[in-house]
Amino acid sequence: MIEYDSVTKVFGIGKKAVTATDNVTFTIDKGETAVFLGPSGCGKTTMLRMTNRLESITRGSIKVNGQDIMDMNPQKLRLTMGYVIQQIGLFPNKTIAGNIAIVPRMLGWNKEKIRARVDELLNMVKLDPEIYRDRYPVELSGGQQQRIGVARGLAANPDILLMDEPFGAIDPINRDQIQDEFLKLQAKLKKTIAFVSHDIHEAIKMADKIAIFKDGKLVQYDSPESILMRPANKFVSDFVGADRALKVLGLLRIRDAMNLSPKNLVQAGTDAPQVLKMMEDRGMKFAFVLKDNKPVGYVSPKLLKYEQGKVEDLVERFPEELGTREPLRDALSAMLMHDMIDFPVMDDNGDFAGSISYKNIQKSILELYYEDQDG
Amino acid sequence: MNLFVFIQENLSMTLFLTWEHIWLVGMSLIIAMCTGVPIGIIITKNKELANKVIGGANVIMTIPSIALFGLMLPILAIVGHGLGKVPAIIALVLYSLLPIIRNTYIAIKNVDPAIVDAGRGMGMTKWQLLREVEIPLAIPVILAGLKTAAVMNIGIAAIAAYIGAGGLGVFIQQGIARSHEAMILTGALAVSLLAIIVDLTMSLLEKLVTPRGLKL
């Protein structure tokens, strides 16, 4: 846990003084990722660097796991926190293993333990230890170097990770991939992370909480959903962009919005005329066909007209399969692409779990939005 | 050819003067290295001091060697060392300091700030940073400074014969005094050869001490 209490940082004195952070108070809970977000020069990096005392604090206090960092030896404090920066800063004269081993060596680990840890970390960041252990940083691509930067930050298994635009210098495709991998890693490791970014997409993706800064002031500290749907002021809503509803769709999962007990279901073995009659009686435009609780396709009155066999032989296949964990954005995209307003949703085993319609999506967005009007 | 005859007839003298020359240059280089490298490192922490120190060393470099010997003579005469090896070595040390200090300073300053920041952020002390990265990365550049100083000092040491420091300059000085062409040539060739050999050896050494990660 990291507690920032009225933290102010002033660079310089007199006329030239710059207030980099201004009376900032918030708390990063244990195991959560807080993304410091805002335009260039708003104080994100300064905030981060005060946390491990690379910058001094002008006023206020920072507590790490309950202890005031000013009461701790700066070197010892830093040994307990991983530090990963955009420029990476690998030591060019040391091998990959040597770079990862820096903090463990300072902590006095024995050789065996360090070697095992280096290999473990290389595997963790998806680089084969046999190949990369003894290479030098110059022999690696930018993306690979940044993976080593992350591995080095995690080397001594610190509770806390400080990351300053760690993926900022990587090309978009690799960045997306390394972000995904890091998210998976964090799901297991549950580190307390302070993560600086100027990219709203990255913030939404990585954050449990987003801290939005403007001119050194903390403007809003909230979950990504709340930041998107209930921005504190115009600065925040401008910063998150006019497409904030679409961004929320990237954040919400299908399972958060789907209809768990849709009415328009028919079993595969049912006869077509029977289904047609039911559909006409209830005014259904289409129905999902299930076989052994797995969706096999859909039927419409038009498809069933004049047919006698079982519905399973008459179905149209779904053009796309959607799972409960996929973002709502994917569901909406499927609807737009295939001109369908309702899709079945499958759980991890491929069994039918519910359905997602355009109305479901809209409802979940509006719910988030209306919390705003109420509160 | 009478050059070879001269060398043959004065072989032990030639070898002795060569050795004396190497000793003068080597000694002054070791002293300059032991003072210049730490000075170069220390001044990286203070830009103002750095400017003063490097500026001062620059001024020394601009004083012609023969003038420097002359200037030191009355001062060192007080302690009875106006002539001989002591003033020669002092002058050679002073001349070596600039390339050594400057190269050390520049090499350490040129270490990527991101590397230093990452190191500090991981909890390394200034000393650990110096030992683990800054100095290893700087060594080739420092060595280049030593090479410059060594080659330059081989030439300056030849002039030090005029204040009785010995070395190969003795051949040149006495050869001129006696119009002995072979003697002058022996001294001149030996000094040049020495300079070339030192230059080549130290260039090789420079390559050897470059960290592997920088050579790839």
Ligand SMILES: Nc1ncnc2c1ncn2[C@@H]1O[C@H](COP(=O)(O)OP(=O)(O)O)[C@@H](O)[C@H]1O
């Ligand atoms: N070492 C420093 N000396 C003087 N001013 C600084 C220093 N570091 C940062 N600043 C100033 O503090 C403000 C915040 O900088 P920074 O925290 O780096 O912003 P961000 O990371 O959000 O881009 C800027 O106005 C910047 O110019």
Ligand SMILES: [Mg+2]
């Ligand atoms: Mg920054």
